[in-house]
Amino acid sequence: MSRRTKTAEWLTPILFIGAALLIWQAVSMSGLVPNYMLPSPIQMVQALVKDFPLLMKHSRATLIEAGLGLLIGVALGFSVAALMDAFPTARRGLYPILVITQTIPPVAIAPLLILWFSYGIAPKVVLVVLVSFFPMAVGLLEGFQSVDEDMIRLMKSMKASRWQIFRHVKVPAALGQFFSGLKIAVSYSVIGAVIAEWLGGFEGLGVYMTRVKKAYSYDKMFAVILLVSVISLLLMGLVRILQRKCMPWAYLNEENK
Amino acid sequence: MSTDTQSRSGSGDAEAGDILRAEHLVKSYGDRKVLGDVSIRLSPGELVSILGVSGVGKTTLFNILSGLLKPDSGSILLADGEGGMQNIAGETGRLSYMLQKDMLLPHKTIQDNVALPLLLKGMNRKDARAKALSFFDQFGLSGTQEKYPAQLSGGMRQRAALLRTYLCGNRVALLDEPFSALDTLTRTSVQEWYLKVMDEIRMSTLFITHDIDEAILLSDRIYIMKGSPASMTDELVIPTPRPRDRDYMLSEEFLSYKRQIRAIL
Structure with a gap:
């Protein structure tokens, strides 16, 4: 890739986003839409700055829920994928169940979780576990199963145990899918935590959202939406960096350029 | 004749x-x-x-x-x-087996790929690497130990695969x-x-x-x-x-x- 196309690679989306923001600003300044309903991007940023300390406090709560849920979700997803990979019966039995659970929208079970686990951190974490578990389990299983049958034959001919095959061949082969799944799981986890907070709680960006909604503070609504998406983007960026660190062999071509 | x-x-x-x-x-x-x-x-x-x-x-x-x-x-x-x-x-584990495809693991460096049979037998990583490295010259692999398989030509990869086969230790x-x-x-x-x-x-x-x-x-x-x-x-x-x-x-x-x-x- 030449330097010029590389620049175009990141410049183009920035230009488009900039144009969209400009149009938005113009529309809200023109008075076509009542200002209280659609605050301008500048007002949104102002609201963000004004409430920043409060927003940080709520972000912290949301991030703890999301992080905890994600950790458990990833661990659970890994274990279930390993189990399904090792035992075909488990795969045949569990896979349809996994798919069916994914057709249930998280918003629909969140109230139930609150009834079961009350208003504390528990229902939020459980919801995050539920939404982050699936992309991890499915991605990892696909990764484990992607290994060349001949590679396994070769390992067996070297007298490798199942555990050694898993560790030396299957886990590394699934790393790509692991990180793809993790990127999805990370953004789901923040959204999941916020949704669970909507329905009741004491702290968190979702709680903040319901409060400013009741006060009809549209600018603050927009500010917190912006914040949620910024947090998700940052976390996905973090996953990307982690992936590069963990999989140097997958980025060899880029380094050569 | x-x-x-x-x-x-x-x-x-x-x-x-x-x-x-x-x-x-x-x-x-x-x-x-x-x-x-x-x-x-x-x-x-x-x-x-x-x-x-x-x-x-x-x-x-x-x-x-x-x-x-x-x-x-x-x-x-x-x-x-x-x-x-x-x-x-x-x-x-009694006869060494080598396949048509080189079957090197893409995520391991050449030296770790080659040392794999030794690791599988329970040798520690350091000794396994050292033993593998000691054959690199003879197998025409000098200078490749830190490289990944994707960075080597097909012929070189096959040499590495052969060294791995040899290190399985069978006659x-x-x-x-x-x-x-x-x-x-x-x-x-x-x-x-x-x-x-x-x-x-x-x-x-x-x-x-x-x-x-x-x-x-x-x-x-x-x-x-x-x-x-x-x-x-x-x-x-x-x-x-x-x-x-x-x-x-x-x-x-x-x-x-x-x-x-x-x-x-």
């Missing part, structure tokens, strides 16, 4: 001093009998090819020899180094069409190199191929595997000393072997 083709039934006449002797191997998948009555013998330092058309059961035979599959009947005897023979049918290597994925020029140089290294490290080799030229060029003996169920119908001895150069492929002797084999297949 000395061409002696002889039909062998079984290996009761195998000479003493064989390093490997497979006797009367039979294998069926369900109702389909794949291997009829297959017998092979291999002397130390010998390179013996098994030549047959695709699908005749060569890979099944190798899976049995490497212990991945159990034969329905028959035995696989491996010299134990003390004059005796030991039945290893159904045991993995007999099973090579399943190891050079067929390489382009013609690379194949020639890797073949020549293989013969040289094989003699240096005193590896005895059983070699699967469907390439008649390759078989005649590389082998001391050639088994021809044929039929359904398959058996070794013919055995051909190529007495011309190895290594044989490219010109040998134009010689009358070479062509007469080739004609003979084609007539059988």
Whole structure:
């Protein structure tokens, strides 16, 4: 890739986003839409700055829920994928169940979780576990199963145990899918935590959202939406960096350029 | 010109001093009998090819020899180094196995790939790496230890795969069409190199191929595997000393072997 196309690679989306923001600003300044309903991007940023300390406090709560849920979700997803990979019966039995659970929208079970686990951190974490578990389990299983049958034959001919095959061949082969799944799981986890907070709680960006909604503070609504998406983007960026660190062999071509 | 083709039934006449002797191997998948009555013998330092058309059961035979599959009947005897023979049918890890694809793990550096069989045997990482590295010069791999397989050419990767096969620590290597994925020029140089290294490290080799030229060029003996169920119908001895150069492929002797084999297949 030449330097010029590389620049175009990141410049183009920035230009488009900039144009969209400009149009938005113009529309809200023109008075076509009542200002209280659609605050301008500048007002949104102002609201963000004004409430920043409060927003940080709520972000912290949301991030703890999301992080905890994600950790458990990833661990659970890994274990279930390993189990399904090792035992075909488990795969045949569990896979349809996994798919069916994914057709249930998280918003629909969140109230139930609150009834079961009350208003504390528990229902939020459980919801995050539920939404982050699936992309991890499915991605990892696909990764484990992607290994060349001949590679396994070769390992067996070297007298490798199942555990050694898993560790030396299957886990590394699934790393790509692991990180793809993790990127999805990370953004789901923040959204999941916020949704669970909507329905009741004491702290968190979702709680903040319901409060400013009741006060009809549209600018603050927009500010917190912006914040949620910024947090998700940052976390996905973090996953990307982690992936590069963990999989140097997958980025060899880029380094050569 | 000395061409002696002889039909062998079984290996009761195998000479003493064989390093490997497979006797009367039979294998069926369900109702389909794949291997009829297959017998092979291999002397130390010998390179013996098994030549047959695709699908005749060569890979099944190798899976049995490497212990991945159990034969329905028959035995696989491996010299134990003390004059005796030991039945290893159904045991993995006794013969080194190398496949057509290099099967290097993309996420491991060359040195870690090569050291893998040592790690699997429980050697610690540091010693395994050191032992692997000590062979890099001999195998023409100097300077590649920190590289990943994707950074190496096909020929170099095959060398690494061969070193890994060697480090499995067995005296007999099973090579399943190891050079067929390489382009013609690379194949020639890797073949020549293989013969040289094989003699240096005193590896005895059983070699699967469907390439008649390759078989005649590389082998001391050639088994021809044929039929359904398959058996070794013919055995051909190529007495011309190895290594044989490219010109040998134009010689009358070479062509007469080739004609003979084609007539059988």
